[in-house]
Amino acid sequence: MADTPDARFEALAAEFLDGLCRRRPDWASALGRHEYDAELPDHSAGGLAAESAWLAGQAEEFADLDRAALSVPNRVDAAILANEAARIRFQIDDLREDEWNPAEANPGVPLYTLLARDYAPAAQRLTAFAGRLEQVPSTLSGNRALLAGKALSRIHVELAIGQFEGTAELIGGELDAAVAAAREAGAEGLSEARAAIDAVRPAALAALREHIAWLKERLAAGDAGLEEFRDPRIGAELFARKLSLSLDAEADAAEILARAEADLDRVSGEIVEAAADYDGVAVPADPAERSALVRRVLDRLAESHPDNDSILAYGRQALLKQFAFVREHDLVTVYSDPYEVAAMPEVHRGVAVAYCDPPGPLESADVQTILAISPTPRDWTPERVDSFFREYNLHMVHNLMVHEAMPGHLLQLQHSRRYQAPTPVRAALWSGSFVEGWAVYAEELMARHAYPGDGDPRAVRMQQLKMQLRMIINAVLDGRIHCHGMTEAEAMALMTDRGFQEDGEAAGKWRRALLSSSQLSTYYVGYVEVSDLVRDVRAEHPQWSQRQVHDAVLAHGSPAARYLRELIA
Structure with a gap:
């Protein structure tokens, strides 16, 4: 290989990704790198310290790069790679979430990944599952040593207990069901694999029970005042740094919050106008009457809703309509890659309502995208279940499937997989803000083109505006909770009054804001950046059709929007 700046960077990028895969084998499996499928990540104090030291050495090598001498694609990938190294070091050395959030060490997701695809x-x-299962006892023992004597976050302990119990179910009945299904399908070599699992499963289950009991003891001790819980709010300084590194955005935390609060006023006016149009009345002048009008229309739309038995089927039907609509209006190039709509597994529940789980960006096998929707938790009251499905009524399900699938995540990630860069950096380290920003932009795009859902585009438009209010409020909550001490009562009032959310949805979002600092800003920041980018590309290329504009935005993988301007040019 020639000794050029590009060649040196490409070798360094490959070395970095290989090293990160070795240290984070669960992430490697999700990417589609399967050489570490039998390993679990090392969440012990020693493992975290070793990873931080390795990252520091990598950062020194990145600093020596002559980025100006690189090609444009490599220059973008070098910036992405350096930001990721800094982000992980921040997580380990400064945020130190592994020391107060026991859910970080849950082996359930790495195990589930091996069964899901x-x-x-x-x-x-x-066989790889058995390898990971064998490491569960030592992994959990090391995690308890890390957490011992540390002040834990109460809400994160509660989440961890529920998710660890889901992991126990996974390696019990769900694993047996997977083995039975494989045997019925005529899979070969199952006897040896099953023997390997049976040899280590009892110890893994015992270790999980021990760990769950230990977490419950810590929870009870905190509730009894025998030890202190830490505030799950991370504070203004850490939040600002985490937001910058997580989103790789040009705006800072203060700018994002200020723009979100201005957009909240703008969209609040738009939903009043849409409600007046739906109801066939004039827009009221009185603020209380305006709010009452929106609430009345939303309540009427909420009367048509699915339940736990029908939501999956309805989501599938909505998706088929969206495929047809996108093709008919030539909004963006559509592909026919395989997918399925499935119930969200227990191990993933507790935070989000739905997700799009695509094949790993480096996966070579032909596997499908999974669109998962979460039924309500089993311990919810009938009243809370009803509140949930009023929120996720039939019109909202249409909007939700636009976001998660067509032309949102499902389609955008299909475009992303087709981009071939000189290095796999951009595929492996995609931008969550771009991915979520495109999906929110897709909601607006479909509503602007009068996507009818079950027949009335005004109903879908109302739900899209409600979701846009939710997205903006998410960013406001994120900043105000972690930086400005917003209380639960203030947050609930903002969501239910300004956002017209059902109590169950608002309660879940308060919990999610505490559990996942900076994540709730992802949607809003990404939406603003994608919308601004599309507007500018249209202005620069007035002869392009909307499909050409959208294809250009999606043609370079999934980098943060700040890099796309240079790539499109």
């Missing part, structure tokens, strides 16, 4: 023969995946 048919990227390799069942026996191979189950």
Whole structure:
């Protein structure tokens, strides 16, 4: 290989990704790198310290790069790679979430990944499962040593207990069901794989029970005042740094909050106008009457809603309509890659309502995208279940599937997989703000083109505006809770009054804001950046059709929007 700046960077990028995959084998499996499928990440104090030291050495090498001498794609990837190294070091050394959030060490997701996709023969995946299962006792023992004597976050302990119990169910009945299904399908080599699992499963289950009991003891001790809980709010300084590194955005935390609060006023006016149009009345002048009008229309729309038995089927039907609509209006190039709509597994529940789980960006096997929707938790009261499905009524499900699938995440990530860069950096380290920003932009795009849902585009438009209010409020909550001490009562009032959210949705969002600092800003920041980018590309290329504009925005993988201007040019 020639000794050029590009060649040196490409070698360094490959070395960095290989090293990160070795240290984070769960992440490697999700990417589609399967050489570490039998390993679990090391969340012990020693493992975290070693990873931080390795990242520091990598950062020194990145600093020596002559970025100006690189090609444009490599220059973008170098910036992405350096930001990721800084982000992980910040997480380990400064935020130190592994020391107060026990959910970080849950082995459930790394185990579930091996069952969820048919990227390799069942026996191979189950053998890797046994390898990870064998490491569960030592992993959990190391995590308890890390957490001992530390002040934990109460809400994160509660989340961890529920998710660890989900992991116990996964390696019990769900694993047996997966093995039975593989046997019924005629998979070979199952006897050896099953024997390997049976040899280590009892110890893994015992370790999980021990860990859950230990977490429950810590929870009870905190509730009894025998030890202190830490505030899950991370504070203004850490939040600002986490937001900058997580989103790789040009705006800072203060700018984002200020623009969000201004947009909240703008969209509040738009939803009043949309409600007046739906109801066939004039826009009221009195603020209380304006709010009452919106609430009345939303309450009427909420009367038509699914339940736990019908929401998956309805989501599938909505998606088929969206495929047809996007093609008919030539909004963006549509592909026919495989997908399925499925119930969200227990191990993933507790934070988000739905997600799009695509094949790993480096996955070579032909596997489908999973669109998961979460039924209500089993311990919810009937009243809370009803509140949930009033929020996720039939019109909202249409908007939700636009976001998660067509032309949102499902389609955008299909475009992203087709981009071939000189290095796999951009595929492996995609931008969550761009991915979520496109999905929110897709909601607005469909509503602007009068997507009818079940027949009335005004109903979908009302739900899209309600979701836009929610997205903006998410960013406001994120900043105000973690930086300015917003209380639960203030947050609930903002969501239910200004955002017209059902109590159940608002309660879940308050919990999510405490659990996932900076994540709730992802949607708003990404939406603003994608919308601004699309506007500017249209102005620069007035001869392009909307499909050409959108294809250009999606043609470079999933980098933060700040890099796309240079790439499109």
